[in-house]
Every structure is written in structure tokens, then in C-alpha cells.
Amino acid sequence: MTDAVRRLRIDAAKRLGTFDFACDLDLPLAGLTAIFGASGAGKSTLINLVAGLHQPDRGRIALGSTVFFDGTTGVRLAVEKRGLGYVFQDARLFPHLSVRANLDFGRRRAASQADRAEVAFDTVVDLLGLRGLLERRPHTLSGGERQRVAFGRALLAQPRLLLMDEPLASLDTARKAEILPYIERLRDEFAIPILYVSHALDEVLRLATALVLVDAGRVVAAGPIGAVLTDPVVLRFFGGAEPGTLLFATVESHDERYQLSTLRCEGFALRVPHVELPAGTPVRVRIPARDVALALSRPVDVSITNRIEGAVEAIDAPADGRSAYAQVTVRVGASARLAVTITRESAERLALVAGLRVWCLIKSVLLDAGALALARGRAAQPVEPPAPAAANDGRA
Amino acid sequence: MLTAAELDALRLSLQVALVAVAASLPFAIVVAWLLARRNFFGKTLFDAIVFLPLVLPPVVIGYFLLVLLGTKGPVGGWLYDTFGVRLIFTRWGAAVAAAVMSFPLMVRSIRLALEAVDRGLEFAARTLGASRLDVFFNVTLPLMLPGIVTGSIVAFATSLGDFGATITFVGNVAGETQTLSLAIYSLAQTPDGDVAALRLVLISLVLALAALFVSEALARRVQRLLGRV
Numbered sequence: 001m002t003d004a005v006r007r008l009r010i011d012a013a014k015r016l017g018t019f020d021f022a023c024d025l026d027l028p029l030a031g032l033t034a035i036f037g038a039s040g041a042g043k044s045t046l047i048n049l050v051a052g053l054h055q056p057d058r059g060r061i062a063l064g065s066t067v068f069f070d071g072t073t074g075v076r077l078a079v080e081k082r083g084l085g086y087v088f089q090d091a092r093l094f095p096h097l098s099v100r101a102n103l104d105f106g107r108r109r110a111a112s113q114a115d116r117a118e119v120a121f122d123t124v125v126d127l128l129g130l131r132g133l134l135e136r137r138p139h140t141l142s143g144g145e146r147q148r149v150a151f152g153r154a155l156l157a158q159p160r161l162l163l164m165d166e167p168l169a170s171l172d173t174a175r176k177a178e179i180l181p182y183i184e185r186l187r188d189e190f191a192i193p194i195l196y197v198s199h200a201l202d203e204v205l206r207l208a209t210a211l212v213l214v215d216a217g218r219v220v221a222a223g224p225i226g227a228v229l230t231d232p233v234v235l236r237f238f239g240g241a242e243p244g245t246l247l248f249a250t251v252e253s254h255d256e257r258y259q260l261s262t263l264r265c266e267g268f269a270l271r272v273p274h275v276e277l278p279a280g281t282p283v284r285v286r287i288p289a290r291d292v293a294l295a296l297s298r299p300v301d302v303s304i305t306n307r308i309e310g311a312v313e314a315i316d317a318p319a320d321g322r323s324a325y326a327q328v329t330v331r332v333g334a335s336a337r338l339a340v341t342i343t344r345e346s347a348e349r350l351a352l353v354a355g356l357r358v359w360c361l362i363k364s365v366l367l368d369a370g371a372l373a374l375a376r377g378r379a380a381q382p383v384e385p386p387a388p389a390a391a392n393d394g395r396a
Numbered sequence: 397m398l399t400a401a402e403l404d405a406l407r408l409s410l411q412v413a414l415v416a417v418a419a420s421l422p423f424a425i426v427v428a429w430l431l432a433r434r435n436f437f438g439k440t441l442f443d444a445i446v447f448l449p450l451v452l453p454p455v456v457i458g459y460f461l462l463v464l465l466g467t468k469g470p471v472g473g474w475l476y477d478t479f480g481v482r483l484i485f486t487r488w489g490a491a492v493a494a495a496v497m498s499f500p501l502m503v504r505s506i507r508l509a510l511e512a513v514d515r516g517l518e519f520a521a522r523t524l525g526a527s528r529l530d531v532f533f534n535v536t537l538p539l540m541l542p543g544i545v546t547g548s549i550v551a552f553a554t555s556l557g558d559f560g561a562t563i564t565f566v567g568n569v570a571g572e573t574q575t576l577s578l579a580i581y582s583l584a585q586t587p588d589g590d591v592a593a594l595r596l597v598l599i600s601l602v603l604a605l606a607a608l609f610v611s612e613a614l615a616r617r618v619q620r621l622l623g624r625v
Contacts, residue, residue, distance in 0.1 A: 079522040086523040096538045109525030
């Protein structure tokens with residue numbers, strides 16, 4: 001796959017019945033960009049405008065230098081010419097064709113263009129574990145198997161961009177846990193950008209490298225996932241969901257004596273219980289906001305291992321005085337921002353203000369379960385999907 | 397076992413019915429598609445006209461055909477003058493009568509099958525690079541197949557059995573337009589024709605049952621191919 005990171009530019013509006021959708025996005029597409037929001041927020045509208053199922057009422061949609069739609073010049077690129085792959089929530093395999101024929105459907109029609117991916121049949125079949133299913137018919141497959149074939153079919157269409165509309169929504173927890181690692185492999189082993197629609201926060205946290213937050217037909221926030229998830233506006237939006245910080249770190253070293261591992265983040269380090277990963281492995285780390293305490297001076301006589309110095313960036317307490325909590329954003333290391341939940345009372349007692357130097361005491365660090373499984377798998381072929389709920393709770 | 401005349405009638409009936417179905421199938425698919433997928437000015441009227449043969453007395457349809465396609469009629473005259481083609485008193489005219497009478501049933505069956513095709517599958521095919529025509533031939537049509545098969549067989553049976561439109565339009569010419577139904581009628585009118593008529597009735601019965609069995613078997617086979625069984 002060629003060159004520079006492609007940009008997806010959407011500046012469009014669409015009215016569907018009483019639902020009004022409008023957005024102005026300029027996304028660099030790399031890795032997996034999650035489109036997240038509540039049901040009915042407009043996530044599917046967004047992805048279907050890109051796919052061409054709907055045409056905007058006005059505006060412009062372009063992927064790289066290819067214009068999909070332009071209201072002023074009248075350009076309207078047909079769906080089949082957009083070079084996309086689409087994985088649907090309900091798989092949508094062709095019932096009159098075998099699995100092999102389904103997989104070949106897009107591949108046979110993929111025009112050989114310079115900027116299209118080169119995805120080989122065997123690579124995809126092996127990656128998704130489809131070898132034994134090739135001569136079967138879709139109606140004989142289980143839900144999870146059907147969805148895997150759907151992923152394969154979309155990939156083999158040599159897409160420039162992979163669209164996924166809640167692909168795991170119709171699967172039960174066990175099937176979901178079985179397929180999530182496959183999506184991670186898709187993300188990591190092919191250089192094809194993915195647009196992933198979901199209303200499930202756990203999927204987003206596990207898979208996404210960038211996040212677009214949609215609410216009531218408007219884009220609320222967009223950017224790299226670490227930045228978006230510590231944005232106070234976004235944190236308030238998440239309401240019931242656990243606010244926290246997503247960080248990218250590298251495994252640095254292991255301490256055999258105490259069975260601890262050190263993770264190097266940008267400008268600081270975290271110590272967690274031993275992780276079975278070689279040094280240099282990139283990991284995603286999640287720190288729930290409730291598991292961070294603040295101190296005005298560096299605590300010495302305390303059991304918490306991870307004490308990180310930083311500066312208060314913002315304090316967000318809902319003005320109506322109904323909540324006991326305040327969300328504090330603390331800038332740590334080079335550019336990371338830690339989300340911290342403390343009581344309003346504590347915030348006042350400590351006289352927290354923007355710019356104040358504080359110490360963050362981190363009680364638990366969750367590791368990306370997928371990375372663990374993938375690494376374990378690489379050590380011992382073949383890979384099997386991990387058991388669900390494998391988050392390594394690094395309470396220290 | 398069968399006399400030459402009986403064989404003639406049988407062969408003629410089969411030929412007329414087969415030609416009628418084969419010729420009207422493409423039109424039926426197009427019409428079904430128009431009715432199922434398109435909105436246009438005059439659609440309701442068009443729908444009504446297509447289904448007229450189901451509602452009007454067959455003799456009336458036959459008479460319309462005579463007026464329109466007879467050698468002195470507007471279309472029939474043009475056909476005769478330009479191509480030398482004559483429909484009345486010929487088996488081709490009988491085929492036209494049979495086709496017109498069975499058309500609405502064919503369209504209805506195909507239309508139902510078309511409406512049952514998941515449009516989501518068609519969109520999926522387009523995301524995989526298939527043009528609209530490509531989608532129709534490789535996704536829609538295969539999935540419509542049960543309806544096309546059923547519709548064709550129903551049309552075949554209806555064509556076999558047509559009487560009123562055939563006799564009014566192309567007359568009762570032995571060996572040319574005297575299909576099974578017309579032959580039975582003629583024999584029933586003659587003094588000693590009862591036995592012969594009965595034989596033809598039995599043949600018709602066998603044909604009808606055969607058509608039913610074939611229809612069932614084909615339909616089940618197609619369903620299995622489509623993965624619905």
C-alpha cells in the first residue's frame with residue numbers, strides 16, 4: 001500500500017425525515033477511527049454518506065483526491081466506484097453463493113488502481129481462520145463465522161477505506177470476544193484505514209486510535225483517542241460511562257525480584273504487575289479517573305507505587321451543585337493529560353487552581369487485553385482468541 | 397395408444413404454451429421490476445392494464461386481440477404489410493392469446509419474489525464494486541429465481557388450459573390452433589365424440605399433475621440452492 005496518510009473530508013448536511021445531520025470533518029485516516037455516540041445520534045448517517053447509500057443535501061465529501069460528492073459542481077460518484085469495503089451489522093453474505101464465492105465477489109470486481117491495497121486471498125483466509133469454511137453456504141454458518149467471512153469479503157475488495165457499521169452489535173459476548181482480536185489484527189497488519197461505528201464504549205476503547213464523537217446529528221469532538229477522552233467536554237458527555245485516560249506506552253523492563261514491569265509513557269513511567277510481553281512492545285493503557293488521587297506534595301509514606309508529578313490544567317465541576325464530584329485534568333509528562341475524579345470538597349480543600357503543581361497517585365492501571373493475547377499468540381502459533389475479560393488489573 | 401389427432405393436439409398445446417411462456421418471461425420480469433421498484437406517472441393505470449386479463453372474460457380479451465392484431469387491425473395490419481406476418485388462425489396467434497392470459501399471473505409471482513429480495517444485499521454488492529446491472533444479474537435475479545420458476549409454471553399451466561381467448565382470436569383450426577381445450581370442446585359437440593373427449597380429458601389431467609409435480613420439485617431445488625431449506 002502506497003504513500004501518505006489519506007484525509008477524509010466531509011462537509012455536508014443531510015435531512016432524513018425529522019432528523020437533521022450536519023458535520024464538518026477533516027480526518028487523517030490511519031488505524032481505526034471510531035465513530036461513537038448513542039443510538040440515533042447520526043453515526044450510521046455519517047458512514048452511509050461516505051459509502052454513498054445516501055447523498056447529502058449539500059456539501060462536499062472527498063477521500064484524498066477523489067471527490068465522492070460535491071453539491072456545487074454536481075459530482076456524484078457511484079457507490080461501486082468509491083473503492084470502499086463495508087462490513088454490516090448483519091454480515092449480508094450472499095445466500096446463493098458459497099463462502100469462497102462470497103470472498104471472491106469484491107476481489108473480482110476490484111479495479112486495479114495504483115492506490116488500492118494489495119490484499120491476498122490466502123492471507124485473509126488464514127488471518128480470519130476461514131480455511132475450513134470455504135466450501136460452505138452462509139446459512140450453515142454461525143453468527144460469528146458469518147461475520148468473519150464478512151470482514152474477509154470487505155478486505156478482499158482491495159478497499160482504500162474499510163467501513164464497519166456496528167459489526168459486533170448482533171453477537172453475544174462470547175462471539176464478540178472471539179472476533180475482537182481479529183479486528184485488532186486487521187487494524188495492525190493491513191495498512192487500510194478503518195472507520196468503525198459503535199455505541200459500545202468497550203469496543204471503542206479497545207480498538208480505536210482516533211475517535212469521532214457524534215451526538216444529535218452533530219460532531220461533538222474528533223481527534224486522536226487519547227486527546228478526545230481527556231477533553232472535559234467529552235468527559236461530561238460520557239455521563240454514565242467511566243471517565244478515564246487512555247495512554248500509549250512501551251514495555252521498558254521487567255523486575256524479576258518484585259515481579260513488576262515498567263511501562264514507559266511520554267515523559268513518565270508506570271510500574272505494573274508483571275506483564276508477559278517483551279521489552280519494546282507498544283501497549284495501550286487505561287487509567288480510570290476514579291482510581292487517581294491528588295496530593296499537593298510528593299507522598300513518601302504511602303503504599304501507592306505510581307506517583308506522577310504534573311500540573312492542574314482544568315477543573316470541571318457542574319455548576320448546579322448536585323454532584324459530589326469534580327473532574328480534574330492534570331498535565332503529566334510531555335503532553336499527556338490525566339483525567340482525575342475527586343470530590344468537590346477535596347478540590348476546594350486543596351485549593352486546586354489551573355497551573356498548580358500536584359502529584360497524581362495512580363491506584364490501578366488497566367492493560368489492553370488484546371495486546372497481551374496477540375503477544376502470547378505470536379510466541380506460540382496458532383493464535384486462539386483470548387478468554388473474555390482479560391484486562392490485567394495493575395493494582396499497585 | 398394415442399391417435400394421430402390426439403398427439404397433434406397434445407404437441408400443439410405444449411408448443412403453444414412453451415412459446416407463450418418463453419416469449420413473455422423477459423417482459424414479465426421488466427414489468428415486475430417497474431411495478432416493484434419504480435414510481436412513474438400512470439403507474440396505477442399501467443398496473444390495472446397488466447392485470448386486466450385476470451378480471452375480464454377471456455372471450456373479451458380474445459376479441460380485443462382480434463381487433464388489434466387481426467390482419468385488418470392497427471397492429472396486425474402493420475405486421476402483415478411490413479413483415480407478412482399473420483397471427484389469426486395460426487399457432488403463433490394461439491401463443492399470443494395464451495401469453496396475454498397468463499401474463500398477470502407471471503408478473504404477480506415475479507413481483508412478489510422481487511419484493512422479497514433484501515435490498516441490503518444489493519447495497520452490499522455495490523460496496524463490493526458491482527454496478528447496478530451487475531447487481532441485478534448476479535444478486536437480484538438469482539434470488540428471484542423461485543418466483544420466476546413458480547410464475548413460469550403457473551403461466552404454462554394457464555396457457556395450456558386457455559379456451560375463450562384462443563378460440564375468439566385464432567379460431568378452432570385443427571392441427572394449427574386446436575389446442576387440447578378446444579379439441580375437447582369440439583369433440584363434446586359431435587355425436588360420437590364422448591370417448592375421444594374423455595381420452596383428451598385424461599391427457600389434460602396427466603399434464604396438469606405433471607406440471608404440479610415438476611413445479612414442486614423445481615421450487616424445492618431452487619430453495620435449497622439459495623440456502624433457504
